[in-house]
Amino acid sequence: MYVCPACGETYSLASMTFRCRCGGLLDLAPFEPRFDPRSSGGERSIFRYASSMPPFSGLEEAWESARSRVTMGEGLTPTVPFGPAEPGLLVKVDYAMPTLSFKDRGAAVLVAAALVAGARRLIQDSSGNAGAAVAAYATRAGLGCDIYTPASTSQRKIAQIEAYGARAVLVPGSREDTAAAALEAAEFGARDGSAFYASHVYNPLFYQGTKTYVYELFETLGGLPDTLYAPLGNGTLVLGMYHALKELRSLGLIVSYPKLVAVQAERCAPVYRASVAGRLSVDPVRNDGTEAEGIAIAAPLRGSQVLAAIRELGGEVAIAPEAGLSPAKKAAAARGFYIETTSAACLAAYFDRRARGVDEGRVALPLCGSGLKSA
Numbered sequence: 001m002y003v004c005p006a007c008g009e010t011y012s013l014a015s016m017t018f019r020c021r022c023g024g025l026l027d028l029a030p031f032e033p034r035f036d037p038r039s040s041g042g043e044r045s046i047f048r049y050a051s052s053m054p055p056f057s058g059l060e061e062a063w064e065s066a067r068s069r070v071t072m073g074e075g076l077t078p079t080v081p082f083g084p085a086e087p088g089l090l091v092k093v094d095y096a097m098p099t100l101s102f103k104d105r106g107a108a109v110l111v112a113a114a115l116v117a118g119a120r121r122l123i124q125d126s127s128g129n130a131g132a133a134v135a136a137y138a139t140r141a142g143l144g145c146d147i148y149t150p151a152s153t154s155q156r157k158i159a160q161i162e163a164y165g166a167r168a169v170l171v172p173g174s175r176e177d178t179a180a181a182a183l184e185a186a187e188f189g190a191r192d193g194s195a196f197y198a199s200h201v202y203n204p205l206f207y208q209g210t211k212t213y214v215y216e217l218f219e220t221l222g223g224l225p226d227t228l229y230a231p232l233g234n235g236t237l238v239l240g241m242y243h244a245l246k247e248l249r250s251l252g253l254i255v256s257y258p259k260l261v262a263v264q265a266e267r268c269a270p271v272y273r274a275s276v277a278g279r280l281s282v283d284p285v286r287n288d289g290t291e292a293e294g295i296a297i298a299a300p301l302r303g304s305q306v307l308a309a310i311r312e313l314g315g316e317v318a319i320a321p322e323a324g325l326s327p328a329k330k331a332a333a334a335r336g337f338y339i340e341t342t343s344a345a346c347l348a349a350y351f352d353r354r355a356r357g358v359d360e361g362r363v364a365l366p367l368c369g370s371g372l373k374s375a
């Protein structure tokens, strides 16, 4: 069930609702996740962890059939040492996905849920990667799809969205202008029941997909490293990691949390600012122009929730220096990893912190998007 934390109202997971009647953002009602790393099922996709996802009560068969209809074997990405010069650093190659970014984790879950809800058309807004992922899974599921994206988005991401047969709606202006245009279309679509808003920001089911990042690490390594890095724009990976870490702890599989380091771009860092100022809520900032387009979210809708999650885990928000992005991208390529600039942000923050003498023990860091995505 979806639940509104502001007023307590609940909604079925099979509904097309994307926001509470009171205007609040929805979360998932508490449920008991199951996970046994020794028998997580033979399935070769993120749905090997389906028992850790919320039950579609009364709709189990529809949910299972939707999952098998949409999956492309996403997940199960390699975790490998970065290289001999960085002995403590493991990278998880999360661009090794059907649409070349980690967003497939969330998109697979969301599109399967849209099928259960009886959607025929999806609406999404994205700086590119989430849009490409939702477009691919929508096509696979036989659903129509409109992706709203800033007109400034990389041509290659737009070409990818259109290649899947989705309609790319290019919105002039900021990422926030794009979000507003999509919201209007989604509200219109929800009114006549024709469109499902497959938003990675509004729909909390997306984080049930991104949380498999941590489950996989746990399964591959037989435990978790000391420090987990994550990029932070809207926080879809951070929120997924939060859920997985809480679940692993409540299942008794870990006794303490690894250190979470959530990384923002120096020129667009609203959550970082709130964090260092000791504030509970995140105020919008101006995007001063960063090459890390994927995390350039000046007004993250779930910003305060993300900040609270990081604090609860004892984590930290860090900055990727703008001047460090290009060197980090080159350093990755020199180790065989061709990543997009946004993806270099975690690596840039890691190098910066190491240069300042921060000791983080064994670190795992995601490589989230392929270098083929941006020019």
Ligand SMILES: Cc1ncc(COP(=O)(O)O)c(C=O)c1O
Pocket (backbone or CB within 6 Å): 101, 127, 128, 129, 130, 231, 232, 233, 234, 235, 236, 237, 238, 294, 295, 297, 340, 342, 343, 368, 369
């Ligand atoms: C490559 C890449 N890394 C990181 C992110 C940041 O994810 P989020 O906005 O969910 O925090 C994105 C978002 O689009 C992305 O495309």
Ligand SMILES: [Zn+2]
Pocket (backbone or CB within 6 Å): 004, 005, 006, 007, 008, 009, 020, 021, 022, 023, 024
């Ligand atoms: Zn409400």
